[in-house]
Amino acid sequence: MFPIIEKKVLNSQVTLYRFAAPFIAKKVQPGQFVMLRIDEKGERIPLTVADFDREAGSITLIVQAVGFTTKKLATMEVGDAVADLVGPLGCPTEFGTPKKAIVIGGGVGCAIAYPQAKALAAMGVDTTVIAGFRNRDIVILEEEMRAVANHYYVTTDDGSYGEKGLVTDVLNRLCEKDTYDLVIAIGPIMMMKFVAKATESFGIRTIVSLNPIMIDGTGMCGGCRVKVGGEVKFACVDGPDFDGHAVDFDELARRGAFYRVEEAHACRLEEKQHG
Numbered sequence: 472m473f474p475i476i477e478k479k480v481l482n483s484q485v486t487l488y489r490f491a492a493p494f495i496a497k498k499v500q501p502g503q504f505v506m507l508r509i510d511e512k513g514e515r516i517p518l519t520v521a522d523f524d525r526e527a528g529s530i531t532l533i534v535q536a537v538g539f540t541t542k543k544l545a546t547m548e549v550g551d552a553v554a555d556l557v558g559p560l561g562c563p564t565e566f567g568t569p570k571k572a573i574v575i576g577g578g579v580g581c582a583i584a585y586p587q588a589k590a591l592a593a594m595g596v597d598t599t600v601i602a603g604f605r606n607r608d609i610v611i612l613e614e615e616m617r618a619v620a621n622h623y624y625v626t627t628d629d630g631s632y633g634e635k636g637l638v639t640d641v642l643n644r645l646c647e648k649d650t651y652d653l654v655i656a657i658g659p660i661m662m663m664k665f666v667a668k669a670t671e672s673f674g675i676r677t678i679v680s681l682n683p684i685m686i687d688g689t690g691m692c693g694g695c696r697v698k699v700g701g702e703v704k705f706a707c708v709d710g711p712d713f714d715g716h717a718v719d720f721d722e723l724a725r726r727g728a729f730y731r732v733e734e735a736h737a738c739r740l741e742e743k744q745h746g
């Protein structure tokens with residue numbers, strides 16, 4: 472069992488959980504994820520390790536409550552424990568040796584982008600973070616990002632905080648003025664698609680972190696297959712990071728919608744059973 476040792480609500484949908492998980496904390500690298508199962512009957516869901524403390528033996532997960540399992544997790548408190556946390560899974564991010572990098576997070580994607588920004592800053596890379604949200608109420612991790620990044624920009628779709636507009640507006644402006652050799656983008660599929668389009672025109676290496684449906688997380692089921700450079704890859708073992716210029720984002724979006732009906736059904740059943 473893996474107990475929750477800290478819980479912090481970041482906004483109405485997103486919660487930070489710190490779990491005691493010493494073996495994972497010892498090995499995990501930025502870019503890797505775990506498979507979480509709440510109890511023996513539960514489904515396994517993939518979640519990125521947003522932070523870790525090797526000495527304390529803890530890992531941090533930042534989770535948006537979107538459906539059955541993530542909403543159930545949100546009802547758990549410090550002292551409660553989940554049955555399984557399996558990991559670290561996936562390949563660590565291959566940063567290379569950039570001099571100037573931009574890390575882009577969209578919504579809860581900022582949770583996955585945070586360890587990347589932190590790692591780049593620790594490598595001495597000049598790191599700019601661009602964080603995009605729909606509105607002011609759902610801005611997360613601003614303080615944490617500002618603490619590690621050399622420059623921080625925030626955009627909101629409705630202009631209620633930071634700059635009104637999209638992360639790509641800031642990205643294009645920065646790339647027109649300066650030279651960057653790495654962009655990392657993590658967030659909604661369409662955001663990553665348009666970031667990759669923009670950076671392609673500037674010739675900047677671009678890493679995206681993909682989040683297809685994962686079932687086992689170990690390369691056995693084929694559920695997480697994605698097309699990259701015309702080849703089939705399994706995001707759980709070949710990724711989740713990939714070259715943003717080679718990913719077939721449209722196929723990724725189509726596959727992500729496969730289980731919409733079943734997911735809605737699971738939520739309705741849970742609501743009926745527990746009021």
Ligand SMILES: Cc1cc2nc3c(=O)[nH]c(=O)nc-3n(C[C@H](O)[C@H](O)[C@H](O)COP(=O)(O)OP(=O)(O)OC[C@H]3O[C@@H](n4cnc5c(N)ncnc54)[C@H](O)[C@@H]3O)c2cc1C
Nearest residue numbers: 516517518519533534535538539540541682683684685734
């Ligand atoms: C490598 C990876 C890392 C992720 N990291 C994070 C993270 O750090 N924080 C976070 O909030 N979310 C993260 N996600 C997404 C998270 O796994 C889903 O939100 C979660 O599985 C939803 O489960 P649910 O039962 O609550 O919702 P459901 O109602 O079952 O599904 C809601 C939506 O979540 C997605 N989803 C559902 N099941 C899965 C699954 N088994 N695998 C992947 N996606 C699924 C689908 O897009 C679906 O439409 C990550 C996904 C991947 C693949």
Ligand code: FES
Nearest residue numbers: 686688692693707
């Ligand atoms: S989740 Fe099964 S192969 Fe990747």
